[in-house]
Structure formats: C-alpha cells, structure tokens
Amino acid sequence: MAFYDRMMSIDRRIIFLSVGLAVAIPIIVPLGFPVQISEETMNFYREMAALKPGDIILLSFDYEGDVMAELNPMAVAVLKHAFSRGIKVIAITTYAGGTGIAERLLTEAANRYGKTYGVDYVFLGYNPDWSGTMLRLGESFKATYPTDQYGKSVYEIPIMKNVETYRDIALVVSISGSALSEYWAIWAGGRYGARVISGNTAIQAILIYPYYKAGQIPGFLGGLKGAAEYEKLINAPGMGIRGMDAQSVAHALMLAFILVGNVGYFLFRRAKRREQK
Amino acid sequence: MKRQGPIILAFAIGMLMLIQFFTPAAFFKEAYNTILDWKQVVLGFTFILGTWSLIRYHYIKINRKRENWQYSYVTLAGLAITVLAALIWKTAEGPYPWLFNNVQVPMQSTMFSLLAFFVASASYRAFRARTFHATLLLIAGALVMLGRVPIGSYLSGSIFGVKISLVAISDWVLNVPNAAAKRGIMIGVGLGMTATAIKIILGIEQTYLGKTD
Structure with a gap:
C-alpha cells in the first residue's frame, strides 16, 4: 500500500480512539485555553x-x-x-x-x-x-x-x-x-x-x-x-469553561485528520498524473 | 360530505384565524384563545394515540417474530415500568426521576455524543478538496471550526503587517454569508408556507385529508 493510500484510509478505530482521548484528557487535565468573549x-x-x-x-x-x-x-x-x-x-x-x-x-x-x-x-x-x-x-x-x-x-x-x-x-x-x-x-x-x-x-x-x-x-x-x-x-x-479545552483539542484533531486525508489525496492525484504521462 | 365537511371547516377556521389577526374585536380574541386552548388539548391527546401506536407496533412485531423482535420486549417493558413508576409513586421523587436521571438522560447523552466519533470519521473521509466548491466548503468549515474554539485565538497573527484574526474571519463567515443564505432560505420557506396555507384555506390543497379516491 502506497504512503498516500495509508494517509487516505486511516482505520476508523484509530480515529475513534483519538477523538475519545482528545475529549477525555483535557477534561481530566485542564489546559486553560483563554476564553475570548464574542x-x-x-x-x-x-x-x-x-x-x-x-x-x-x-x-x-x-x-x-x-x-x-x-x-x-x-x-x-x-x-x-x-x-x-x-x-x-x-x-x-x-x-x-x-x-x-x-x-x-x-x-x-x-x-x-x-x-x-x-x-x-x-x-x-x-x-x-x-x-x-x-x-x-x-x-x-x-x-x-x-x-x-x-x-x-x-x-x-x-x-x-x-x-x-x-x-x-x-x-x-x-x-x-x-x-x-x-x-x-x-x-x-x-x-x-x-x-x-x-x-x-x-x-x-x-x-x-x-x-x-x-x-x-x-x-x-x-x-x-x-x-x-x-x-x-x-x-x-463551570462545565462550559472546562469543556472548551476538550472542544479545542477535538476540533484541532479533526482538522489534523482532514489535513492528512487531503495531503494524501493530493499525493495520490500527483502520482496518478505521473502514471498517465 | 365526507370530504366537503373538513374542507368547509378548514376554510372557516382558516379565515377566522386570518381575520382575528387584523381585528381587535373582543369576539375574535375570545375565539382565538379558545382555539389555542383546544389546540393544546388536542395535542395532549396525541400522546394517547402515540402510546397506543407504539404498543400496537411492537405487539405485532413480537407476534409475527419480525427481525430483532426481542428488542420490542425491552421497549414495552421500559414503557410499562416508566408509566407504573409515575402512577404508583410521585413524579417528583422516587423511582420516576431516578429512571429519568439514571437511564433516559445517560442513554440520550450517549447516543448524541457518539455523533462526535462518527462526525470525525465521516469528515476525515468526505472533506476532500476534489472540486472548487468542495475546497470552498472545506476552507470555510476549517476556519469556523478553529475560530469557534479558544485555540483559534492562538492562530491569529499578522502577515506583511496586516492583522489576521481567525476569530474575526469565523465571525464574518457566520454573520455575512451564513446569515445571508439563511435569510434567503427563510424568505423562500415563508412564501411557501403562505402559499400552502392559502391553498389549504381555499380547499385547493387537500393532501391533509389523506388518500384521494
């Protein structure tokens, strides 16, 4: 399996485990991200x-x-x-x-x-x-x-x-x-x-x-x-402020997964184009 | 008459509600309040209908041994236990609030929180910059996701002297394109609802009466 294929097909169990940890750890160990008032x-x-x-x-x-x-x-x-x-x-x-x-x-x-x-x-x-x-x-x-x-x-x-x-x-x-x-x-x-x-x-x-x-x-x-x-x-x-750390980390993690998937997709497209040439 | 009766009733009540909105006369106000009271009573009765429908559906499912029929016993037992707990003890104390706090709430929360896992997995698989529109959606989604959490304020800075705030960009996406799109949809829905209401009052739209012969 090519590297880009791996990037595009991360096992869903790894994603589930990562999301679980990203939510649980900041609740147990607060990170104290600053809350900006909208x-x-x-x-x-x-x-x-x-x-x-x-x-x-x-x-x-x-x-x-x-x-x-x-x-x-x-x-x-x-x-x-x-x-x-x-x-x-x-x-x-x-x-x-x-x-x-x-x-x-x-x-x-x-x-x-x-x-x-x-x-x-x-x-x-x-x-x-x-x-x-x-x-x-x-x-x-x-x-x-x-x-x-x-x-x-x-x-x-x-x-x-x-x-x-x-x-x-x-x-x-x-x-x-x-x-x-x-x-x-x-x-x-x-x-x-x-x-x-x-x-x-x-x-x-x-x-x-x-x-x-x-x-x-x-x-x-x-x-x-x-x-x-x-x-x-x-x-x-209260729970709002405590939950923000978990939400921050979870959002960042989701974006990291999306980024990995897209980088894999671009590498895949480039490889395809090279094959066609 | 079977069809004409409800159409005449819908026309009369529809016109009454329409007129009362623009008329300060005491009679119309009284009629409006009475209809609102009836509406609440009728809505209350739908719970009886809903409960009966639930029992009937699961009874038939068990009787005919349809797929996963065993779970119907759980549903019916849950219904019976909750109703009995409320009838035998008070709803404010005893087993009824215990069931709510320790069974219903955790189950509902669990079901909803599972979404986080599925959304993470689905967005990883679906959010690919395949086309221009998909890329636009991806960028807007990423900006809002980061801008709506405190970590977004860390990712703000200046490029060539121009201050760029992820939070401000996220706010702009929500306040301008998002609000504009939603307004467009709302106006469309509003016009559609008005047109449908007029069609029902005038008897043109009859699908609410059930199957046509």
Missing part, C-alpha cells in the same frame, strides 16, 4: 445585566438529555446570574424530557442561593403544544398554565400574582437544542413584543444569526463556547 455573548450578558432585582424572566428549557452537555452549562449560568442578582424566574419546558432537567437545575440553583419556591421562582412544567404555549402566554399565563408542575393553582403562587402576559416579563430566555428559539423570537417577540434572548447548541446557533443581525434576538450564546464566555463574564466558571 459580541453575541456580550450582548446576551448585557440583556441579563440590565435587569433590576425583582424583575421576572421566563426561562424556557427547550431541550432534553441528548444536548444537556452543551446546554446545561448555559441554563446553570443563567440561573446563577439571575438568582445572584435577585431576579425572579418562571421556568417552563417545551420538551417532555426537559421536565427532569429543569427540576434538577432549578432546585440546585435555588438551594445554592437560598431561594424560595413560589416566591423567587416557579416551575410551570411541560405543555405538549409548544406553538400554542408561546402564543397563549401572550394572552394569558394563567390560562396557559392553570397549575404549576406539582398541581398547585398558579393563583396561589406569589410570583405569579402580577403576571398576566409577556408584558409582565422583563426577558424571555430560551435555552434550545432545536428551532424553538427562532419561534420564541417570531411569536413571543414578533407578535407580542417580548424581548427574547437565547442559548443554543453550536449547530443551531448558526441559524440564529439572521435574527441576531435583525435585532429580533439581541443576544445569544452559541454552543459550549457561548456558555464558557458567559460563565467568564459572570465570574462563575
């Missing part, structure tokens, strides 16, 4: 920082367990930022599997900052119709969610007392692994004038740029990098 993240932070103590945000957990490695650091950082500044949180989820994630993160953050359920935060739970939910919340929060996740009437929950529509919400924060952030911007933002910011998986973040450039989503966190940048801004390092 404009989108800075604007996301500014939106959150502009809120006053007592303001209420609607935090929508628009994801399930599959993307929690990328999105949990964002949700955790948003909760830390909100609770540390006395901002109240109304949480919902548009995914059935998001219920367990939201409950866990809310409880952990509330315990850390000594927040009281019903007063400082509430979890309204899961509603199967995400589009209907986004639209109906613009008409009435209490009609959309007559009870919270645990069956308690929203009329008996203090934080819900003065919340009728999006007008009573200072900011909508969608943490999403799908196109739902776009729909929050279109329906909650476009139709009802809610201010919407989002946290998205890296692949989904690419689709947010048109909304960001148009000002419909004034700030967003793109992938684990966005989470790491936001953690740095609020001075609360």
Whole structure:
C-alpha cells in the first residue's frame, strides 16, 4: 500500500480512539485555553445585566438529555446570574424530557442561593403544544398554565400574582437544542413584543444569526463556547469553561485528520498524473 | 360530505384565524384563545394515540417474530415500568426521576455524543478538496471550526503587517454569508408556507385529508 493510500484510509478505530482521548484528557487535565468573549455573548450578558432585582424572566428549557452537555452549562449560568442578582424566574419546558432537567437545575440553583419556591421562582412544567404555549402566554399565563408542575393553582403562587402576559416579563430566555428559539423570537417577540434572548447548541446557533443581525434576538450564546464566555463574564466558571479545552483539542484533531486525508489525496492525484504521462 | 365537511371547516377556521389577526374585536380574541386552548388539548391527546401506536407496533412485531423482535420486549417493558413508576409513586421523587436521571438522560447523552466519533470519521473521509466548491466548503468549515474554539485565538497573527484574526474571519463567515443564505432560505420557506396555507384555506390543497379516491 502506497504512503498516500495509508494517509487516505486511516482505520476508523484509530480515529475513534483519538477523538475519545482528545475529549477525555483535557477534561481530566485542564489546559486553560483563554476564553475570548464574542459580541453575541456580550450582548446576551448585557440583556441579563440590565435587569433590576425583582424583575421576572421566563426561562424556557427547550431541550432534553441528548444536548444537556452543551446546554446545561448555559441554563446553570443563567440561573446563577439571575438568582445572584435577585431576579425572579418562571421556568417552563417545551420538551417532555426537559421536565427532569429543569427540576434538577432549578432546585440546585435555588438551594445554592437560598431561594424560595413560589416566591423567587416557579416551575410551570411541560405543555405538549409548544406553538400554542408561546402564543397563549401572550394572552394569558394563567390560562396557559392553570397549575404549576406539582398541581398547585398558579393563583396561589406569589410570583405569579402580577403576571398576566409577556408584558409582565422583563426577558424571555430560551435555552434550545432545536428551532424553538427562532419561534420564541417570531411569536413571543414578533407578535407580542417580548424581548427574547437565547442559548443554543453550536449547530443551531448558526441559524440564529439572521435574527441576531435583525435585532429580533439581541443576544445569544452559541454552543459550549457561548456558555464558557458567559460563565467568564459572570465570574462563575463551570462545565462550559472546562469543556472548551476538550472542544479545542477535538476540533484541532479533526482538522489534523482532514489535513492528512487531503495531503494524501493530493499525493495520490500527483502520482496518478505521473502514471498517465 | 365526507370530504366537503373538513374542507368547509378548514376554510372557516382558516379565515377566522386570518381575520382575528387584523381585528381587535373582543369576539375574535375570545375565539382565538379558545382555539389555542383546544389546540393544546388536542395535542395532549396525541400522546394517547402515540402510546397506543407504539404498543400496537411492537405487539405485532413480537407476534409475527419480525427481525430483532426481542428488542420490542425491552421497549414495552421500559414503557410499562416508566408509566407504573409515575402512577404508583410521585413524579417528583422516587423511582420516576431516578429512571429519568439514571437511564433516559445517560442513554440520550450517549447516543448524541457518539455523533462526535462518527462526525470525525465521516469528515476525515468526505472533506476532500476534489472540486472548487468542495475546497470552498472545506476552507470555510476549517476556519469556523478553529475560530469557534479558544485555540483559534492562538492562530491569529499578522502577515506583511496586516492583522489576521481567525476569530474575526469565523465571525464574518457566520454573520455575512451564513446569515445571508439563511435569510434567503427563510424568505423562500415563508412564501411557501403562505402559499400552502392559502391553498389549504381555499380547499385547493387537500393532501391533509389523506388518500384521494
């Protein structure tokens, strides 16, 4: 087998092992790559920082367990930022599997900052119709969610007392692994004038740029990098910053493999041309 | 009437929703809210339909001993155990959240994280500079991949006095060509959706009614 053939046909087991090591080692032994703040993240932070103590945000957990490695650091950082500044949180989820994630993160953050359920935060739970939910919340929060996740009437929950529509919400924060952030911007933002910011998986973040450039989503966190940048801004390092080392090494490794494959391909083409001559 | 009934209903509801959007009258607002409430209830019922469909599919698969029928037992057992755990104990504590945190979440995370391995292998094999377009894609992909991680800031520098930042190039790719392409697609999709909606309201598009005779 010619050398270029070897370069073009590296065994997939070698690639799998290399990727595994590239991800695992930097998590075990952090490399401490510097995190540079992007404009989108800075604007996301500014939106959150502009809120006053007592303001209420609607935090929508628009994801399930599959993307929690990328999105949990964002949700955790948003909760830390909100609770540390006395901002109240109304949480919902548009995914059935998001219920367990939201409950866990809310409880952990509330315990850390000594927040009281019903007063400082509430979890309204899961509603199967995400589009209907986004639209109906613009008409009435209490009609959309007559009870919270645990069956308690929203009329008996203090934080819900003065919340009728999006007008009573200072900011909508969608943490999403799908196109739902776009729909929050279109329906909650476009139709009802809610201010919407989002946290998205890296692949989904690419689709947010048109909304960001148009000002419909004034700030967003793109992938684990966005989470790491936001953690740095609020001075609360977590899994976002730790994961960036692994992501850096994994990306560099993937590019190295692509480079090797392409060098092999060029050598192969040159050899072919010589043969033809 | 079997076909005309749904077409008339689609026309009436479609027109109602269209008119209410531009009309501040209380009646239309009330109707809009009622339809949104119905929509949520109907969506809730789809879960019953989905569960029934899942049970039926796997029951038939086991009954007819189709390929990998043994795994259907696992699916049905998983469904039964999760439902029973939620019905017998509370959903906030006990076996139900345990199942979620220790079975569902790790399985979903594992499935998703396997993508990293397959993407690495597939990109190594597929990302070859065979044509001009493939080379362009390769360069843009490489720039964004490096520009979106901290290691990219190390790879910035100046050539002949011109400052070149990989992060800035990556941001430009995302903010300009990427946003422009996505906008074009969105406008196309939007126009397509509007056209389809009008066709459904006017009864021209009838495929949602199922098979035509």
